[in-house]
Amino acid sequence: MIQNLSIGAQAIKPLSMKTSAAESLPAEGSGQNFSAYLQNALEQVANQEQQAKDMSNKFVLGEVNIDEAMISSQQALLSLQLTTQVRNKVIEAYQEIMRTQI
Numbered sequence: 001m002i003q004n005l006s007i008g009a010q011a012i013k014p015l016s017m018k019t020s021a022a023e024s025l026p027a028e029g030s031g032q033n034f035s036a037y038l039q040n041a042l043e044q045v046a047n048q049e050q051q052a053k054d055m056s057n058k059f060v061l062g063e064v065n066i067d068e069a070m071i072s073s074q075q076a077l078l079s080l081q082l083t084t085q086v087r088n089k090v091i092e093a094y095q096e097i098m099r100t101q102i
Contacts, residue, residue, distance in 0.1 A: 045079045052076035 052072045059069040 042083070045076075045083050048072075048076045048079045 052069075052075070055064055055069045055072040058064045059066060
C-alpha cells in the first residue's frame with residue numbers, strides 16, 4: 001500500500017507499478033512529448049487524491065486502520081505539493097524568458 005514518491009525522471013507510481021529507469025524514460029524519437037508526460041503525471045496525482053479519499057471513507061466505515069488512511073492522505077498531500085512547486089518553477093522560468101531582451 002505504501003507508494004514511492006520520486007522527484008527524478010520517473011513519475012509518481014506505486015511500488016507495484018514501478019518500472020526500471022530505462023522503461024520509464026522515453027527513448028529518443030519515441031514520440032512521447034512533454035504534454036503527454038505532464039498529463040500522465042497530473043492523472044497520477046488525481047488518482048492518489050481519489051485513493052486518499054477512498055481510504056478516508058473506508059476508515060470511517062472501519063475497513064482500514066488509521067495508519068493506512070494517514071499514509072495515503074500524506075502521500076496525496078506530498079504529490080499535490082510537488083505538483084504545485086513544479087508549476088511555480090515553470091511559471092518562474094516562463095517569466096524569466098519573457099523578460100529576456102532580444
